[in-house]
Amino acid sequence: VLGPLVLGIETSCDETAAAVVARDGDGRARILSNVVLSQIGEHAAFGGVVPEIAARAHAEAIGGIVSAALDEAGVGLARIGAVAATVGPGLVGGLIVGATAARAIALPRGLPFLGINHLEGHALTPRLTDGLAYPYLLLLVSGGHTQILLVEGLGRYERWGTTIDDALGEAFDKTAKLLELPHPGGPSVERMAERGDPARFSLPRPLRGEKRLDFSFSGLKTAVRQAAEANAPLGEGDVADLCAAFQRAASESVADRLVLALARLRDRFPDLADPVLAVAGGVAANGEIRRALTALCARDGVRLVTPPHALCTDNAAMIAYAGLERLEAGDRDAAAAPVRPRWPL
Ligand code: KG4
Numbered sequence: 001v002l003g004p005l006v007l008g009i010e011t012s013c014d015e016t017a018a019a020v021v022a023r024d025g026d027g028r029a030r031i032l033s034n035v036v037l038s039q040i041g042e043h044a045a046f047g048g049v050v051p052e053i054a055a056r057a058h059a060e061a062i063g064g065i066v067s068a069a070l071d072e073a074g075v076g077l078a079r080i081g082a083v084a085a086t087v088g089p090g091l092v093g094g095l096i097v098g099a100t101a102a103r104a105i106a107l108p109r110g111l112p113f114l115g116i117n118h119l120e121g122h123a124l125t126p127r128l129t130d131g132l133a134y135p136y137l138l139l140l141v142s143g144g145h146t147q148i149l150l151v152e153g154l155g156r157y158e159r160w161g162t163t164i165d166d167a168l169g170e171a172f173d174k175t176a177k178l179l180e181l182p183h184p185g186g187p188s189v190e191r192m193a194e195r196g197d198p199a200r201f202s203l204p205r206p207l208r209g210e211k212r213l214d215f216s217f218s219g220l221k222t223a224v225r226q227a228a229e230a231n232a233p234l235g236e237g238d239v240a241d242l243c244a245a246f247q248r249a250a251s252e253s254v255a256d257r258l259v260l261a262l263a264r265l266r267d268r269f270p271d272l273a274d275p276v277l278a279v280a281g282g283v284a285a286n287g288e289i290r291r292a293l294t295a296l297c298a299r300d301g302v303r304l305v306t307p308p309h310a311l312c313t314d315n316a317a318m319i320a321y322a323g324l325e326r327l328e329a330g331d332r333d334a335a336a337a338p339v340r341p342r343w344p345l
């Protein structure tokens, strides 16, 4: 037996996504469907997401994607018990499309509508995939966000650190662009780095050793540009070496900050039986960053939880799941504002 089925909709950036999630009789969350349509191809020629194009693409796709999510779950709309949608933060046009579609489904049927913060979706994903108990530490590293969050409970998030300039994924993407590698940059840089020598170029480790948990990546990107200019024209070997050096510097910066964060977690919760560091965001797919985190957690006796890649990147299952937790907590209309393009957790 399943509890209420929650339909989730995510349209905050360049993925149009819908999913159906419910809790089974044992209290485990189950993903009944998870459909994601990426707009990467539509933005590729522009080297980044164009808001107007994104909004139109969401508007064209949303109906079909919701239908596909219901089909994949094998249910009709009549079986849905609540509708959740990302209402911020993100690009306003896309948010309006998703939130309006969700309200139009919920209101005429008298169903609860749950407006979800996109970051809450990422933050709760390890509970969806691994049934984690509160509290845990979350490293969120995506194209738009770089944060260390203490997830203490539903709606109780403490931001321990963030980037003071570029997001980590953004730094990968900009580095790829300046080395003329294809978009999205993360996977391109990682592929090239495999053949490179990380020691040939010495790049800075911004904020290393500082007692705060913030990140900075724009200096790293600038250092790559300067090294590229100094060695122009670049051969393939040079590009590989630069990618390897960049990736090494990025993963060491992340690891450096997390040593501090894990120490703070222990201070705060000295009796925690099962301390956990979970990751989310597209950059969590990076092999070198994963290796650095694995080593760090092994040394510290902390469990590392890495949800499957498809649930680390933007998706609607995480929004449906956040909606489910909100519903279980008694929320019936979790967002008064139509959409909130800027909305810190
Ligand atoms: O979470 P995500 O799919 O979308 C949001 O930004 O919300 O993250 C996309 C970011 C992009 O910047 C992409 O270059 C990066 O994640 N990324 C990676 C890898 N795969 C994706 N960065 C480093 N290594 C990867 N293997």
Ligand code: ZN
Pocket (backbone or CB within 6 Å): 118, 122, 142, 313, 314
């Ligand atoms: Zn995201």
